[in-house]
Amino acid sequence: MKRILLFTAIGILATILFGFRTQDNQKKHGYIGVDACVMCHKTEKQGKQLDIWKNSGHAKAYQTLLTEEADKIAKDNGFETPAAKTEACLKCHASGYDVDASLLGKKFKIEDGVQCETCHGPGSDYKDMKIMKDRSLAIKNGLIVYEDYKELCVKCHNSESPTYKEINFEEAWEKIKHPVPKN
């Protein structure tokens, strides 16, 4: 009798766990990395998103965590791990550190810091041309777009940042915006 109960319990537990797992997998899109996005987003005609991003602070946000200064800030804030291994720092300075390795494509690099997919969502399910060209289909497949860019900026540019400097978002946006040229 005890055995039967035990097996039933294991069965139920497995169903619950497995059930949640598959649901989870359906929700989770993989990261493909900057190099994969910019195959289509780097020419003048497309709007040179690669160059604009590369020249922005965002491209070096992870490198910043590798500095002595960053480790000191982490330590001063009570963390025992180096900055680049501290989730509380990575959350605004990188992507992909908190997902299963199977969700990271071959071209994905954590070193790319605040990258295309940090802001636009992991792209494995929207990156295909057919989907990308259909805005609402791309959004259904994980693409994140913004009505008002400021709602995005304040997620990281806020006083939770240990080195917080208030920025003027209009001016900051002029530095990093990367529109597709209208023709």
Ligand code: HEC
């Ligand atoms: C196979 C080519 C291709 C790849 C790869 C690709 N895109 Fe696109 N993307 C497009 C095209 C085409 C459009 C439509 C551009 C237009 O509006 O003319 C587009 C549009 C977009 C838009 C604008 C959506 C809107 O309407 O506001 C964003 C944001 C975007 N892509 C981000 C990404 C990101 C991030 C990646 C990597 C995860 C990526 N793309 C990979 C081709 C691609």
Ligand code: HEC
């Ligand atoms: C710091 C956040 C951030 C990063 C990093 C970022 N973007 Fe964007 N991107 C935005 C915002 C905000 C917009 C404007 C609102 C929108 O279209 O969603 C935008 C718009 C776009 C558009 C549409 C432009 C248009 O005219 O419709 C494309 C295409 C795009 N991004 C591609 C990329 C690619 C490719 C990368 C990486 C090289 C990248 N973005 C990196 C935040 C970001």
Ligand code: HEC
């Ligand atoms: C995921 C977090 C994140 C988001 C979202 C984000 N940023 Fe940043 N941003 C950073 C980090 C981290 C740095 C510092 C990078 C460094 O110096 O290592 C930074 C730096 C910058 C810089 C360079 C500052 C300088 O030194 O001049 C500008 C400009 C900027 N961000 C603009 C924006 C704008 C505009 C938005 C909204 C569209 C935005 N950011 C959204 C994390 C973010």
Ligand code: HEC
């Ligand atoms: C809420 C988001 C956020 C968190 C969390 C965060 N940062 Fe940052 N970090 C930023 C932004 C945005 C910038 C650029 C502007 C600024 O300094 O406010 C930045 C800039 C930096 C800089 C460059 C400072 C300078 O003066 O150029 C260092 C170093 C840094 N962060 C280290 C860390 C460390 C270490 C942690 C973890 C203990 C951490 N950050 C956590 C958002 C964040």
